[in-house]
Amino acid sequence: MVPDTKDIFSFSSWYGDFTNVTFESRIIELSEDFLNYLNQDGIFIPPELGQPAENANENEGNGFSSDEDDEVERYEWVPEFRLAMNTALAELGGQVIPKLNWSAPKDASWILPNRQCKCTSVADVLMLLKASTFIAFDVVKLSQKTSAIRTKPELVLRKWFDINPGWEFRCFVKGNSLIGITQRYCTTYYPHIAQDPERLKIQIKEFFARKICGRFPAGDFVFDVVIQNSATSGVVLVDFNPFDRITDAILFTWDELLSVDSVADDELLRFVNSYLSIQPDEMRQYQIPADISDSRFTTHGQDLFGYLDNEIVKQTDSKN
Ligand SMILES: Nc1ncnc2c1ncn2[C@@H]1O[C@H](COP(=O)(O)OP(=O)(O)OP(=O)(O)O)[C@@H](O)[C@H]1O
Ligand SMILES: [Mg+2]
Structure with missing residues (x-):
């Protein structure tokens, strides 16, 4: 969660002094354009950054736009960002957990096929960041022009460990x-x-x-x-x-x-x-409804997102 004016808790403020007792990490400074991208509604990935790793070979839509809708928009930050991300991913062994200055996208783990925050591609990272309310809190704080926070926006990639x-x-x-x-x-x-x-x-x-x-x-x-x-x-x-x-x-x-x-x-x-x-799970409120997450969900042979698309078309047609 976002502390007010607590720059000392921003990741890069403390990482340098504790590198020998914490997970190896890389810090990528974020441009204003990238923050604007995170601020935009909808979960979409610039086409040049590809599909999340485990969906890469699937041709069928997963409900998240990645090409046609965004064709008109060009993201200037993409080439530099892709290079920095791929370098960091390779240096950290190919599996990472992302976070912004203060927060990890724990609430969005449902969006990746592994149901964890474990990312193996740039697209995985972007999916998590875009789907997370916790990340949105950080983005709002970092975007406030009047904010007392002097911290620069940063994306942190941390080497993944299977933690119990x-x-x-x-x-x-x-x-x-x-x-x-x-x-x-x-x-x-x-x-x-x-x-x-x-x-x-x-x-x-x-x-x-x-x-x-x-x-x-x-x-x-x-x-x-x-x-x-x-x-x-x-x-x-x-x-x-x-x-x-x-x-x-x-x-x-x-x-x-x-x-x-x-x-x-x-x-x-x-x-x-x-x-x-045992206490209730605080993350439950962020989870996707069981019907949606259940990959077996079908309606007359269609997957849920295909079914919803058709329903929208039908309802729009019936109104015209
Ligand atoms: N390197 C790692 N590999 C695998 N899992 C990790 C790693 N680092 C953190 N995690 C998992 O992610 C969780 C959240 O990480 P972190 O504490 O950095 O997020 P946070 O947003 O600051 O959480 P909080 O809001 O509770 O302070 C950890 O409890 C841990 O389960
Ligand atoms: Mg924390």
Whole structure:
């Protein structure tokens, strides 16, 4: 989510100081024309940038315009952008997750065939960015001419890793003290957390003390980590977020976090400790209706988008 005037949380502000503890990434500066393209309604991809990777061989329409509709419009930013993207994709091993200055398009993962934010082509990245409401928040903020934010618009590509969400944690820091750690995704009970919460706590506390504390240019902040290999202390930094209600406090509340300056060690870590404590999935509201996402959906042999196109033609004809 977008912090007001919090330039220090924009990706390029912190990446340089933490490259050895976070995923390898590339930053591509964005032109105003590209921001305008993101601001335009509709999910469309300039024809020169092709189809999303896994649809590349399909001739049938997928409901997103890519050629005829846009033929008249030429996108000046395309050649430079394509070169920068393809170079970054190749350097990062061909699989990436994109984000803008502050947000990843987590809400749009339904639009790619793999139902993840894993992108293997320029078109995959553009589909995610165009379909995401979270990205739209960043774009609005970056486009505001009067905004106090001095940050330049940037697209970040991060090397993709298959992450088990059960090993992701959000950590709250106030006055340079760690005052809370919570399981990041609370839609599932993960027995491995309940089995050894002490060990997890030690791993994260050590990581904070050695790699984070005193190195971020603020005393109050939130950072996200993933423990990549439970057998080692492979804690990896995912992101920094403002210590502010704009950041999801997950199993804490902001009233609690704002009212304490330190916590007892046995109150530091919160996690879902039984199947009964599972929380609703906050991403559900962004998901596509089951009928649409179900590739088996057919109406008299047509796919859904073909069916809807015909219905529109029929209704327009009947009105004339
Ligand atoms: N390199 C990566 N490889 C695979 N998945 C990743 C990678 N980096 C992040 N993710 C996944 O994407 C999720 C969101 O990433 P990130 O925290 O950067 O987004 P965000 O928009 O800042 O989220 P929030 O709004 O919650 O702060 C992570 O929780 C993780 O599951
Ligand atoms: Mg974040």
